[in-house]
Amino acid sequence: SGAKAVSIKEGIIKASREVVTRLLAKSKPIETQGDIENVATISSGQKEIGHIIASAMEKVTKKGVISVDESKGFETELEVVQGLKYDKGYISPHFVTNKENMSVDFEQAAVLVTDHKISNLQEIRSLLEEVVKNSTPLLIIAASFENDAIGALVFNKISGVFNVVATEAPGFGDNQRELLQDIAALTQATFISKDLNMKLQNANSQYLGKISKVVIKKDDTVLIGTEKNKNLEERIQEIEAKIQKALNENASEYELKNLKSRLAKLSGGIAIIKVGAATETELKEKKLRIEDALNATQAAITEGIVVGGGKALVEVYKELKDNLIDSNVDIQKGLNIVLESLLIPTYQIAENAGFDGDSVVKEQLKQKDNYGFDAKEGQYVDLIKE
The missing domain is CATH 1.10.560.10 (GroEL-like equatorial domain)
Known part of the structure; x- marks a missing residue:
């Protein structure tokens, strides 16, 4: 008082x-594989969970992308697939399909990759018509979106006309174009580039890529493929050559860091922990336990214990x-x-x-x-x- x-x-x-x-x-820093397993085990209360989280981090590095999914079987397994993560999320929460996680979860989605600004849906009308015809979920990655385009996409999504989500492209300038080409290589999409005078209006379904799974949250997007394709392998080799050239020519630390980061994202893959259980209740509880332990372990790696x-x-x-x-x-x-x-x-x-x-x-x-x-x-x- x-x-x-x-x-x-x-x-x-x-x-x-x-x-x-x-x-x-x-x-104290987390340095060894044993340290990681101990933290994950203590956090989850189960040695099995600690071991699988440590294994996942070993396969895709401590800073790699690890996803937790539900399995159709009884066993909890680890799988490493091609994929990457970028730091841009959905442009509107109205696209959300998973209310619990506030995320957009698509499987077997078509992917449009461009460095154009999308001003209205007329620019991609022919693409959208083909998507509607095939009932395929669509991820649009573009440099930016006008409010009219966002409003129209949201309206059509809510109305059930087509299943769509849009994110802005990661990065900016030359780096943005390179990142978009990385995404195009992963998804086998044709990159619709302004520099090549390619028009959105001329694009058809042949320009669209495909991704096995996409999970988009407010601030980031995870693209999950299946296995390396020819385009991706060539892209990885191209980046490796650029790194070697940059080293030979004493390029800036910034350029080298960007190249190495892109290579790690494309070649490292994504670890998926597939959670198995005997009942639906056990599955939900175990999945939450693994997610909590994973978050705790990643925090411990960043800040120590x-x-x-x-x-x-x-x-x-x-x-x-x-x-x-x-x-x-x-x-x-x-x-x-x-x-x-x-x-x-x-x-x-x-x-x-x-x-x-x-x-x-x-x-x-x-x-x-x-x-x-x-x-x-x-x-x-x-x-x-x-």
Whole structure:
């Protein structure tokens, strides 16, 4: 009562930033295959899941694209297919087909690839008519879209005239054209290029590519093929030659980085974890568990890991409790709110396991290094080794 909310908020923000800084300083990098498997196993609670996530990352690298799908069988399997991911999502949420994930999921879709701006649907009318005739889902990748074109595509999608989704092309300038040609090679589409004076109005179904599966979210698109085709193999060889030339000519780091990134995307493929289970309920639960473990593992690879069980937060509390001080009473209240919250995870873990939370927190504050409370065994152990 009487406290200034703005000052309390200032204290909360100040303390939170300090906590994050301390946690990052304590984090240890994930380096080995064993580390990855351990993180995924701990996150999921199942060794089988930890192993399959680690295997997926080994096959497509730590930063590769990994998709989680439902299998028609009982077993959970790993498959690596051709594909790539780019950092552009759907241009309107009205295209969404999967409300749960807020994504557009198409299978066996036709693909239009162009660096033209699409102003209205008249420009691609003949293509759309053929798509409607064949009842094929269509992915349109273009440099940009006028509002009239977006509105018309959304209207036809919602009206059930045709199944369509549109994304803007990734990159910009020369790099955008190269990326579009990469996508065209993967999908076996004909790249409708402004530089070659190719007109959208002249395009027919022969210009369209094909992709086995596409998953488009708000900010990114994943294209999943089946196996390497001749166009893709030639494109990969072309990029490899450009990398060699760039090295010989001492090209800029930026150019080399772009070329290597494109090569990795085209040649690395996409790992698909196909989740199998005996019942629909088990399947949904297992798929969510794998997705959560995958997200946790990817985050750990990016930022490292700290000691679990609330131990890292307790250590930060010990470091800050006598140092996080402000002369402003209300700011101090905000600081204290964050400080006290650092002990809650340890308290709650102990309570959930049937132990006295206050006693465990009190004992945890005395423990040094990596020693902390193992709620499963009810003992204080080296949490890193365990």
